Amino acid sequence: AQKVTQAQTEISVVEKEDVTLDCVYETRDTTYYLFWYKQPPSGELVFLIRRNSFDEQNEISGRYSWNFQKSTSSFNFTITASQVVDSAVYFCALVEEGGSEKLVFGKGTKLTVNP
Amino acid sequence: EADIYQTPRYLVIGTGKKITLECSQTMGHDKMYWYQQDPGMELHLIHYSYGVNSTEKGDLSSESTVSRIRTEHFPLTLESARPSHTSQYLCASSRPGPLSGYTFGSGTRLTVV
Numbered sequence: 001a002q003k004v005t006q007a008q009t010e011i012s013v014v015e016k017e018d019v020t021l022d023c024v025y026e027t028r029d030t031t032y033y034l035f036w037y038k039q040p041p042s043g044e045l046v047f048l049i050r051r052n053s054f055d056e057q058n059e060i061s062g063r064y065s066w067n068f069q070k071s072t073s074s075f076n077f078t079i080t081a082s083q084v085v086d087s088a089v090y091f092c093a094l095v096e097e098g099g100s101e102k103l104v105f106g107k108g109t110k111l112t113v114n115p
Numbered sequence: 116e117a118d119i120y121q122t123p124r125y126l127v128i129g130t131g132k133k134i135t136l137e138c139s140q141t142m143g144h145d146k147m148y149w150y151q152q153d154p155g156m157e158l159h160l161i162h163y164s165y166g167v168n169s170t171e172k173g174d175l176s177s178e179s180t181v182s183r184i185r186t187e188h189f190p191l192t193l194e195s196a197r198p199s200h201t202s203q204y205l206c207a208s209s210r211p212g213p214l215s216g217y218t219f220g221s222g223t224r225l226t227v228v
Contacts, residue, residue, distance in 0.1 A: 035216070043203060045219040089156055101146070102173070103207075103217055105158040 002027045004094050006106035013082055014114050021077045021109045023092030029053075031097040034068065034075045039089040039108070048090075051075065082113045118142045121206050121220035128196055128227055136191045136223045138206035144218075145211060147189040149173070149181060152203040152222075164189060196227040 003026040013019045036048040051068050059066045063080045079086055092106045119140040128134055149162040160173030164183040179193050193200055206220040
């Protein structure tokens with residue numbers, strides 16, 4: 001069965017620091033998709049990125065970057081030069097192709113960026 | 116602009132009351148989902164639907180029920196609310212295929228007193 005582990009429950013940094021959020025996943029499928037979502041205090045889930053299992057290219061979007069490594073089953077998320085507005089809970093998630101296509105979430109990492 | 120709508124946004128209700136949380140989407144998505152989020156953040160799938168007249172229980176057992184009479188509407192009902200039902204409930208929808216991603220509503224924060 002699929003599983004997502006976010007070992008860091010809470011992280012606190014000072015503004016402008018870089019921070020990496022870890023995500024390790026388990027799946028028996030060869031085709032799967034990984035996601036990161038942001039949940040600000042308002043409660044909605046905001047989609048950040050989707051990556052399929054055949055695309056190991058790292059991606060950068062502004063201050064955000066993602067490092068996907070199949071060899072270690074990891075999909076880590078780095079925020080460069082963090083800002084107070086980055087404070088939120090971040091979820092990593094996995095869905096396997098075929099079957100029920102249910103999105104399974106990690107437990108989330110609460111990031112607090114202090115001014 | 117949200118394409119998936121949840122109402123109410125906040126609800127405080129007494130024990131034993133019947134409640135229905137509304138979820139509607141305007142994207143024509145066949146698949147819809149309900150997630151329950153603990154106060155401790157963890158998200159659990161409690162119900163999902165592949166289309167009209169299709170409903171399935173999720174990974175976490177829930178006393179709630181759902182219905183899917185119309186494609187755009189996926190309400191969740193609690194016949195008798197209890198304090199243990201206090202949680203945030205998030206509705207989502209998707210097109211067929213995981214690559215399309217999931218769109219989430221803003222959630223309903225339910226408090227049962």
